[in-house]
Amino acid sequence: MDALPHKPQPRLFHAILVMVLLLCLAIGTLSVWRTLVQNETHRQQELLQQEVEGLARQMETRFDYQTDAIQRMARRWSDYRRHPPAWQRDADALLEDFDNIQAIEWLDASHCIRWIRPLQGNEPAVEFQYPDDHPNLPYLQIARESGQPVLSNQFELVQGGAGLAYQIPLYRDAGGNPQFDGYLIAIFRAEALLHSLLAELPTAHLSLTLEDRRGTLFQRLRADTHYSLPPAQARVHLGDSDNFTLYSYPNAATLHNSPIPTITLIGGLLASALLCHALWLALLATRRLEALQLTNRTLQSEIARRQQVEQVLQSSQSRLQLVLDMTDYSYDALFILNLDPFEIVYMNRTCWASLGYSAEQLRNLLGICPDDVVPGAQDWLETLREQSRKGESAIYQRHARTRTGKLVPLEISVRPMKRLGIDYLVCVGRNNHQQLEATAQLERLTQIDGLTGLFNRRSFDAALAAEWRRLQRQQLPLGMLMVDVDHFKLYNDTYGHLAGDDALRSVSRALQQHVGREGDRVCRYGGEEFAILLPGADIAQCRKVADLIHAEVRQMKIPHVVEPERRLSISIGIACALPGCEHPPESLVQAADQALYEAKKAGRNRSACAELVS
Ligand SMILES: Nc1nc2c(ncn2[C@@H]2O[C@H](COP(=O)(O)OP(=O)(O)OP(=O)(O)O)[C@@H](O)[C@H]2O)c(=O)[nH]1
Known part of the structure; x- marks a missing residue:
């Protein structure tokens, strides 16, 4: 199974992004800082270089000033040769002006020091003969050959210490021809020369060394000298010699630490940090905005979904309301019950309007005393609970009492229904008063003879069986x-x-005239035959009734052609039995029929009694 593609965590990704940016900005800032520092160092080195070169030029100028004075003495050499005290005077005057000159001396052509001023301090040099390996001999040779002054490198003075010899070839006038006459030499003490050259120049802040080909002539280094940095250097041309180099090493005084790189560095790092922080905040804000937008979209879709649901709900509600309104126009009473606990969930207008109540009144009454509205309601509710448990539908015939106290018959159809785990009973009640009346009427019609209005044979049979059973239980006789x-x-x-x-109807009325006790029943048995049931009547009572009927018919005086009375008459068969299991009810009819037969046989217009059924 392939691994799911890894989606980097946005927060981690953004953090890495910001860190990388911060790192890049820091590197960039450091690079700028380093460039600024290098540029600053380079600029300061250039300044130092310019300063050293200026210093070298000033040294050269000062040296030339001093050597010019010596050269002027050299140009007066012929006078001096003739008048040595002049040389001595001029030399002393020059030495007085330039205290960095150790000695002014005349070296003759055999390289022996002949004259020397001052004598004090230069005693070892008096009459000093240059040895053949004296380091200045090559310079003397050059000066003689070129006729120009030559400055030597440093060398060890016989007086002690290092010195430089400024050597001018001398020529004496000999009859119009210049004759070489040795050298006028000014011995400079190296350190004193440099001190005099540098005197009054602003060099205190510099770390300086002056070197020639033989080594260091002068050195003045500050404690804060940076030896790691290359020194600024300048060639120093003293006279015609370019053997001297002036070095100036950078030090704290020359390296002016400009605050700009540091400010740039700190400012750049701060700006980078602030920028990254701002970016981080912006990313956070973006993420929050995205989250908000996502939440917003979710909310919008949820709102849309709910609106849809609400629309559907409203539509359903309006349809439901339509249905409910429609039920209010129904002639049937519609109501829904919840039995556990008992609650009328819904009832339509017919329920309360037909009973003369308002909806609230009926609800209250049913809540307080349901039996007042539906007699036997408590028992009926138990029946309904049982029905609900079985889940069966049923139809009940109940009565409801109106506000005026009138009982209204109701046929109530009850159907159990389960919704969301709750059992309901959906009930439809209908006032079936007319239906009951019609049914009763129909029932009556099926039991009544149409011609006479008496009960018919079918009714008689039913009544005979019923009375037979009833009187059997009560042990009372049944007469017929x-x-x-x-x-x-x-x-x-x-x-x-x-x-x-018409005659039959008249006889019927006569029969009914004297049969009025409860349970008595006069029936048209068939054709011109009638049967009368007299529950509880013994044979004597039956006979009495029969006599009354005879009298009534006679009193009617219905004409008939039959002699002798020429009136309509009737014959009656009387039977009486104590109902028991040994005889069926039909035996009573047979006995009465037999008695009737006997009455006919005996001449009609009379009664006859059958033997009692035991
Ligand atoms: N008008 C009328 N006649 C009926 C009706 N039912 C039966 N009858 C007549 O009643 C008569 C009965 O006659 P029968 O059974 O011979 O008996 P009877 O003539 O009464 O003679 P007895 O019973 O022996 O006295 C018949 O002619 C029937 O047609 C009825 O509903 N209306």
């Missing part, structure tokens, strides 16, 4: 009368079928 209109076929045939119907 089977009534049949006499010669009704003849009646129809005589008066018409419609008149027959």
Whole structure:
């Protein structure tokens, strides 16, 4: 598996970047500082060089001034030869002016010192004969051959110490021809010469050495001399000799430490540090800005997403509100229950308006005493909890009490529903008063005979079975009368079928006149036959009722062609039984039917009793 590409940490990367920049700036600043220092040193060396060269020129000028005086004496040599005291006077005067001259002497052509001034201090040189290896001999040779003054290198004086000899060839006038007559030599003490040359010149700040080919003539070095730096040097032409070199070594006085490089260095380093710090802050600010922008973008997208969700939510809410508003127009009472704990989550307008309450009133009432609104509500709620546990739908027939106290029948359809882990019951209640009425009416119609308005045969059968069971439990008798209109076929045939119907309705009314106790039931058994159930009536009571019915029919005086009374009459079969398991209910009917048969057989318009069913 390939390694994921490494993305450098921005903070570390920026830190390295800033450090590299800081390093580069520091190096650049140091480079500039070094260049400035070098330039400054170079400039100071140039200044030192100019100063040394100026000094060399001044030395040359001063030396020339002194040697000019000596040369003037040389030009008067012939006079001096004739009058030596003049030489002595002039020499002493010159020596008085130039105290750096050790001696002025005449060296004859055989290289013997003949005259010398002053004598004091130069005693060893009086009558001194130059040896053949004297170092000045080559210079003397050059001076003689060139006829020009020559300055020697330094040499060891017989008087002691080092000296320089300024040697001028002398010529004596001999009858118009100049004749070589030795040398006029001015012996300079090297150190005194340099001191006199440098006197009154601003050289105290300089570290100086003057050298010729034989070594150092003069040296004055300050303690703060920088020997590591190359010295400024200048050739010093003393007379015609260019053997002298003046060196000036840099020292603290000549190396003026300019503050500019240091200021530049410190300023540059500070500026670099500040620049890098500012860059670092800018990078941090950029990173923070990027982070802020990222956060902002995230927030924007989150806001957009939430707005979308909100729009969807609003749309859903408006749709939900539409649905809820629609439910307010429903004739059905819609409500949603949460049973644990009991709470009416929602109910539409029909719920409270149909009962005459406001929504708040109904909620409060249901919260305080639900049984006042829905009788038996507590028990019903237990039933609903059980239903909810099973997750089954069900339809209940309940009643709700209106504000005026009227009970309203409700058919309530209940369906469990689970949302977000919570069990709800969605209920739709409908006032089914009319439906119940219609059903009851239908039920009645199925039990009522259409012609007479009495219960029909089907109703009779049901009532017989029910009363049989009830009276069996109560151990009470059940009486029955089977009534049949006499010669009704003849009646129809005589008066018409419609008149027959009227007659049947009249007989029905007569039957009902005397059968009014609770549980008594008068039924049209079929055609012109009627059956009367008399729960709790014994045979005597049945007979009494039968007699009353006979009297009522007779009193109606419905005309009939049958002799002898020429009125419509009825026959009644009476039976009575104590219901028990050994006989079915039909046995009572059979007994009554048998009794009726007996009454017909006996001549009609009478009653007959069947044997009691044991
Ligand atoms: N008008 C009318 N006649 C009916 C109705 N139901 C049955 N009948 C008639 O009732 C008559 C019954 O006659 P039968 O069974 O022979 O008996 P009866 O003529 O009454 O003679 P007995 O019972 O022996 O006295 C028939 O002619 C039927 O048509 C009815 O609803 N309306």
